Amino acid sequence: MVMLITDYLFDHPEYMYSPGENTTERSWTRSPVPGNRLADKPVYVLTSARTFSGAEHFSYNLKMLKRGTLVGERTGGAPDVGIFHRIDDHFGMGIRETSGINPYSQPDWAVTGVEPDVKVKAADALETAVKLAEGRLLKK
Numbered sequence: 192m193v194m195l196i197t198d199y200l201f202d203h204p205e206y207m208y209s210p211g212e213n214t215t216e217r218s219w220t221r222s223p224v225p226g227n228r229l230a231d232k233p234v235y236v237l238t239s240a241r242t243f244s245g246a247e248h249f250s251y252n253l254k255m256l257k258r259g260t261l262v263g264e265r266t267g268g269a270p271d272v273g274i275f276h277r278i279d280d281h282f283g284m285g286i287r288e289t290s291g292i293n294p295y296s297q298p299d300w301a302v303t304g305v306e307p308d309v310k311v312k313a314a315d316a317l318e319t320a321v322k323l324a325e326g327r328l329l330k331k
Contacts (some may be wrong), residue, residue, distance in 0.1 A: 194210075194257050194317055198221045198222050199222075200222075200230060200253070202223045204225065207220060234258060236259050236261050237263050238250070238265070240266070261307035262307055262311065262320040263307050263319075265315075
């Protein structure tokens with residue numbers, strides 16, 4: 192889903208870091224998408240301490256690629272990719288399966304999370320993003 196959404200945000204193929212796989216053909220967006228009208232539009236991503244998994248992956252990549260403005264709180268900090276293994280009817284364990292190679296100059300979001308560009312409480316993130324977008328429109 193991260194890649195599907197991101198395909199629409201670029202007018203050219205762009206490398207997307209994934210902690211779940213080594214670099215493959217699937218590591219690149221399939222941009223440009225025919226008929227797409229979003230590649231040159233501003234992007235605001237709302238984040239909170241409860242932002243994990245694909246949402247955190249999406250946030251991290253847009254920040255590193257300077258394609259979006261993150262608004263809200265630092266994300267949860269959980270990039271590990273693993274699989275849950277059932278031991279018996281009552282027990283199971285999660286085992287980390289892989290570690291990706293991060294091509295960006297900053298470390299990935301493990302433990303520390305992704306720092307937003309505009310820090311506000313999660314409850315205020317939408318209102319803040321709307322104000323940022325309106326301010327940008329007024330400058331045009």
